[in-house]
Amino acid sequence: VSLRAETHGLRVRLDDGLELRAAQVFDCAGLWADEVARMAGDASFAIAPRKGQFLVSEEAFGVDRIVLPIPGPLGKGMLVTPIVFGGLLLGPTAEDQEDKGDRSTDPATGGRILEGCSALVPAVAAARAVRSFAGLRTVSSTGVPLVRPSSVTDRLFIVAGVRSTGLSASPAIAEQAVAEAARLRGWQRPRHPIGAIPPERVERPTGRIVCLCRSVSQGEVEAACRGILPALSLDGLKRRSGALFGDCQGNLCAVETAAILAAEHGTSIDELGRSRPGSTPFRAAPALRGRPGPSPLRGEPSSAAEGSGGWPSVDAGTIVTEVVVVGAGRAGTGAADALMASGVPALVLEHRARIGGDALTWDAEERAAVASLTDARSSGIAVLTRWTAVGLARDEGVWTVLAQGAPGTLEIRTRAVVIATGGYVMPREHRAIAGPRPAGILTSDLLERATEAGLAIGSEAVVVGRGRTAEAACGRLEATGCRVVARFDECAVDEVRGATRLSGIRAGGAWWPCDTLVLADRLLPAPWILRGLGLLDMRPGVAAPAGPDGRLGLPGLWAVGTCVEPDIDHRGSLDSGRRVGARLAAELREGRLTA
Amino acid sequence: MSERPPSGDTTGLPAPAGMKELLRDRLVVAGEREDIWAVIEDPEALARVLPGCEALARLPDGRLGGVLAARLGFLTVRADVTAALGDADPPRAARLDIEGRPRLLAGSFRAVIPFELEPRGEGRTEVSYRVDLAVSGRLATFGLPFLRDTMRRQVTSLAAGLERELAARAGVAPSAPRSPVDPGIP
Numbered sequence: 037v038s039l040r041a042e043t044h045g046l047r048v049r050l051d052d053g054l055e056l057r058a059a060q061v062f063d064c065a066g067l068w069a070d071e072v073a074r075m076a077g078d079a080s081f082a083i084a085p086r087k088g089q090f091l092v093s094e095e096a097f098g099v100d101r102i103v104l105p106i107p108g109p110l111g112k113g114m115l116v117t118p119i120v121f122g123g124l125l126l127g128p129t130a131e132d133q134e135d136k137g138d139r140s141t142d143p144a145t146g147g148r149i150l151e152g153c154s155a156l157v158p159a160v161a162a163a164r165a166v167r168s169f170a171g172l173r174t175v176s177s178t179g180v181p182l183v184r185p186s187s188v189t190d191r192l193f194i195v196a197g198v199r200s201t202g203l204s205a206s207p208a209i210a211e212q213a214v215a216e217a218a219r220l221r222g223w224q225r226p227r228h229p230i231g232a233i234p235p236e237r238v239e240r241p242t243g244r245i246v247c248l249c250r251s252v253s254q255g256e257v258e259a260a261c262r263g264i265l266p267a268l269s270l271d272g273l274k275r276r277s278g279a280l281f282g283d284c285q286g287n288l289c290a291v292e293t294a295a296i297l298a299a300e301h302g303t304s305i306d307e308l309g310r311s312r313p314g315s316t317p318f319r320a321a322p323a324l325r326g327r328p329g330p331s332p333l334r335g336e337p338s339s340a341a342e343g344s345g346g347w348p349s350v351d352a353g354t355i356v357t358e359v360v361v362v363g364a365g366r367a368g369t370g371a372a373d374a375l376m377a378s379g380v381p382a383l384v385l386e387h388r389a390r391i392g393g394d395a396l397t398w399d400a401e402e403r404a405a406v407a408s409l410t411d412a413r414s415s416g417i418a419v420l421t422r423w424t425a426v427g428l429a430r431d432e433g434v435w436t437v438l439a440q441g442a443p444g445t446l447e448i449r450t451r452a453v454v455i456a457t458g459g460y461v462m463p464r465e466h467r468a469i470a471g472p473r474p475a476g477i478l479t480s481d482l483l484e485r486a487t488e489a490g491l492a493i494g495s496e497a498v499v500v501g502r503g504r505t506a507e508a509a510c511g512r513l514e515a516t517g518c519r520v521v522a523r524f525d526e527c528a529v530d531e532v533r534g535a536t537r538l539s540g541i542r543a544g545g546a547w548w549p550c551d552t553l554v555l556a557d558r559l560l561p562a563p564w565i566l567r568g569l570g571l572l573d574m575r576p577g578v579a580a581p582a583g584p585d586g587r588l589g590l591p592g593l594w595a596v597g598t599c600v601e602p603d604i605d606h607r608g609s610l611d612s613g614r615r616v617g618a619r620l621a622a623e624l625r626e627g628r629l630t631a
Numbered sequence: 632m633s634e635r636p637p638s639g640d641t642t643g644l645p646a647p648a649g650m651k652e653l654l655r656d657r658l659v660v661a662g663e664r665e666d667i668w669a670v671i672e673d674p675e676a677l678a679r680v681l682p683g684c685e686a687l688a689r690l691p692d693g694r695l696g697g698v699l700a701a702r703l704g705f706l707t708v709r710a711d712v713t714a715a716l717g718d719a720d721p722p723r724a725a726r727l728d729i730e731g732r733p734r735l736l737a738g739s740f741r742a743v744i745p746f747e748l749e750p751r752g753e754g755r756t757e758v759s760y761r762v763d764l765a766v767s768g769r770l771a772t773f774g775l776p777f778l779r780d781t782m783r784r785q786v787t788s789l790a791a792g793l794e795r796e797l798a799a800r801a802g803v804a805p806s807a808p809r810s811p812v813d814p815g816i817p
Contacts, residue, residue: 100776120704122773242737251768253737282772426737427767430649438767440737568738568771570651590649 039075041189046076060217062193063186067136067174069196073186080187083197085172088128089141091149093163094283095574096124103156111200114152116160121250121278123574126153126160128171128200137535141168143468164575166283167465169473173199183213185220193217244442245424246296247289248387249282249460249564253440257293261300271311273297283564283576285463287482291489294318305491310475315536317475318491352444357383357418358624360437361454361617362425362565364391366606367597368456369405370613371620372417376409378621381416383448384409385439387424393458393606394484396511397504402610420446427568428453428593435592452592452620455566455580456613459559459598461505466560466576467527474534480509480556492516494552498541500527501556504606509556522548527557563599577602586616594620646763647743653775654762654782660790662797664748664756668722670796680792682785685709699731703773703781709734723748738768758790 038049045059065072070083096118103116117125127149146168154161176182176197186192195213198205218225243254260267260276267273270280270290279293280286286293291305294317298305306319359375361368364386375382384391392398392406409419420439423446427438435453439446461479476494478486480501486493497513499506502525510520524543531542532553540549563580566572571581571589579602580595582588588595596616597609604612622628646652660667670676674695678687687697694715701708712731719725727744746760762782770778 096774096776098776100780118704118777120706122777242735245737250772251737253735253769255735256769259735278772424737426769427739427771428649429739429741429765429767438739440768445732445737565767568765568767569649570765574772574774 037075039072039192041076041191046189046191058191060191060193060221062195062213062217064195066196067172069174069182069194070177073188073192073194073196076186076188076192078186078188078192078194080178081182081194081197082177084175084177085133085136085138086175086199087131087133087138087170087172088200089131089145089149089168089170090125090127091146091163091165092119092123092125092167092169092281093160094123094166094576095163096122097157097159097163099124099157105156114149114156116153116157121281123166124160124163126150126163126165130173132175136172138472139170139172140470140472141170142470146468162575164577165466166576167281167285174202175199181209183209183216185216190220242440242444244422245387245426245440246292247277247279247282247286248424249284249288249562250278251424251426251440251564252277252279252289254296254442257296258300261297266300267297268301269309269311269315270294270297270317283560283562284460284479284481285465287463287479288460288485290317290482291485291491295489305489312536315475317478318486318493352441352446354447354449355383356449357381358450359383359452359454359620360385360425360435360448360450361456362437363387363456363458363597363599364409364419364421365393365456365458365597366402366609367458367599367613367616368454369393369402369409370610370615371454371456371596371617372409372419372613373405374614374617375621376415376417378618378625379416380621380624382418383450384417384419385423385425385437385448386419386421389421391419391421394505394508396484396508397606399607402606405610425457425565428565430590430592433591451624452594454586454613454616454620455563455588455593455595455599456597457562457565457599459561459602461501461555462558462560462577464532464553464555467529467555469529469532471532472534474532474536474538476534476538476551477532477553478555480505480554483509483512483554483556487512487516492518493554494518494538494550496521496550497552497554498522498524498529498543498548498550499554499556500524500529501554501558506556509554513552513554518552521550525557527555529553559598559602561599561602563595566595585619586612650741650743650763650765651775652761653742653764653779654786655760656783656786657757657759658786658790659751659755659757660797661755661794663754664750665722666797666800667748667756667758667793670793671716671725672721676796680789680796682788682792701781701785703770704777708736708770710740718745733770736769738766738770740764740766740770760786 037051040047045057046061048056063069063072067083067085099116105113111130119125174197181198182194182196186194193213241255246252246254246257256277257279260273267276274280294305294308309315310317358380359382361372361382361384364384369392372384423439423441425437426440429436435450437448461481463479464477495518497518497520499509499520513520528543529541533540538551540547541553560577561579566580572578580600582595582600586594586596594616596613674687674689678684683700685698690696694713696713699710699712710731710733712729714729717726717728724747729742732739743763749757751757
């Protein structure tokens with residue numbers, strides 16, 4: 037909060053009252069470097085923010101290297117940049133502004149980014165962004181980067197205004213700044229050049245799949261928490277591992293990912309920030325505070341019990357069965373139910389710890405189907421919960437399903453596979469909603485997982501959606517002490533506000549103060565496992581290309597439910613699962629399944 | 632010194648069901664066809680020329696098993712692999728089938744690589760090849776462009792290694808020094 041030059045150095049006072057004296061101070065305060073310099077009486081420069089908005093596409097459109105135009109006066113212009121975890125980064129824009137805290141994005145600029153990037157790579161015009169975000173460059177009023185002593189005292193060294201090259205050039209800039217300061221001070225400084233970071237050689241067990249849409253394993257997340265620059269926040273984890281960065285934008289995996297991050301750092305999920313201080317996405321539900329015994333907020337979420345539901349645990353290895361059903365939501369439950377009724381042995385793989393999807397939205401018949409499957413252990417049906425199917429391969433008429441679980445990898449050889457992987461609610465990042473990215477905006481998928489882990493989200497919420505899913509979301513919010521202040525059937529939200537935490541939304545022409553926005557309206561299909569077979573491209577929201585009878589383009593491969601028809605309702609999913617299961621059973625019985 | 636003539640379609644069959652054609656190309660390697668074939672059939676020599684090969688040995692069933700590492704973007708992916716030569720017509724053509732599981736990453740890959748060797752005179756051989764690939768799990772999320780780029784670099788490094796091996800066997804230096812595009816695995 038203050039900098040004062042003294043004879044042999046500077047006195048620095050911090051906001052907590054602590055005072056430091058230093059012979060040399062480096063001002064590397066980014067957007068605020070001018071304000072820090074002004075504390076010492078140096079008004080020789082000003083720093084202005086220049087916003088760059090980006091879009092992220094999961095589809096790479098054949099681009100395997102950076103494509104950029106000839107640079108202009110404002111910089112390099114729009115680029116098409118492959119992301120290290122797959123997909124493309126499109127942008128950035130260059131928008132001069134005054135507000136140093138405004139990192140908001142807007143749909144109109146997103147359209148201009150697509151236009152600009154498709155001038156470089158025409159196919160990009162078809163991109164569907166899974167995310168937009170903005171960063172702020174630091175632009176110096178002097179027109180050039182500042183790596184020099186302050187105009188007031190050389191005890192203060194300015195390193196500022198380096199714009200977008202600052203990140204990649206920072207090690208060299210640091211070398212130069214320290215060398216110059218050492219010369220001024222007469223320091224004898226042994227050189228410790230910054231070398232290449234040694235590669236991570238420790239190989240951990242892969243473990244179970246945490247991030248479903250990107251197949252990121254527990255081992256990868258743990259490695260990101262223990263690396264040379266360990267991830268300390270959810271955003272840090274995302275940038276290091278690629279988890280939370282796929283189609284669902286973390287709404288399916290944030291709770292489990294946060295549990296691992298918390299366990300790695302010996303803290304609690306509700307103490308974790310998404311990025312900056314104050315961006316904590318979760319807090320303990322009131323009922324859990326002060327609860328005796330091991331806290332469900334530490335380490336694995338409460339739903340993590342292995343082999344829950346009474347199903348036997350399985351080790352890594354190879355299994356042979358007649359049919360594999362991937363997913364035990366409504367459609368998968370229906371398919372398994374019909375196979376069981378026909379006496380066809382089948383193995384059901386479910387990523388989550390329980391079957392049947394969201395229990396709060398079951399009707400009587402759905403409840404009966406789930407109960408029937410749960411009691412099916414002696415009927416040739418086996419259900420493996422917390423095992424995730426990650427791959428499919430076909431060789432000489434036999435399908436191999438690769439499943440990943442905590443014990444390792446399971447290879448299942450089978451004659452037929454039913455894909456019933458369901459869907460996910462369209463996250464905010466896919467929608468045309470302007471504004472910044474504060475914590476507190478989530479889908480009903482994340483709300484369900486958070487509340488099941490004993491977490492609460494906020495205190496005043498707006499809910500978007502109708503039907504059983506939205507009703508269940510409202511029930512979950514109320515149960516954790518969060519008041520629903522408004523509900524909208526369709527997503528009429530066109531703007532949000534908030535720095536680190538949501539403070540309000542604009543919907544229907546009015547602003548609604550709230551700290552939580554729950555999206556529970558539009559489902560997108562999640563047939564990601566088919567991407568590896570080349571049956572789908574990488575764009576989000578593309579359904580499994582099954583025919584009306586559930587058949588996919590390859591013999592013995594079927595798909596049903598939300599992953600095929602995202603608008604299907606719960607009951608429709610169960611019924612269509614039963615129809616596909618019965619049809620498949622008949623083909624197997626009659627020997628009509630073509631190899 | 633290998634060179635890269637225009638791509639051909641010597642291996643013109645479509646990719647098998649469930650696989651995608653990743654790459655189809657030709658290159659000319661400084662070496663006799665028979666000598667190249669001898670390297671292909673020698674696990675110890677193959678281990679020396681395969682880029683990122685950390686182990687390779689003949690398995691009891693006749694296949695090769697080992698550990699390969701490759702740079703995928705900024706990640707180094709190590710995989711346990713098995714490989715087998717099929718439809719061999721020595722020393723003219725064969726099909727290399729490779730299956731692997733990356734370590735740490737969930738998923739698998741399978742590559743089918745039909746190739747042909749044609750003498751081009753002056754001790755040179757043209758290698759026509761195609762790579763059909765099926766990937767699952769984490770590898771599938773990287774997308775084909777990244778995998779294609781990696782495979783191109785691996786092939787370039789493989790050709791360089793092959794030329795070094797053949798030159799060493801002949802007791803001469805390679806015709807020209809070359810730097811593989813991939814600087815190697817750290």
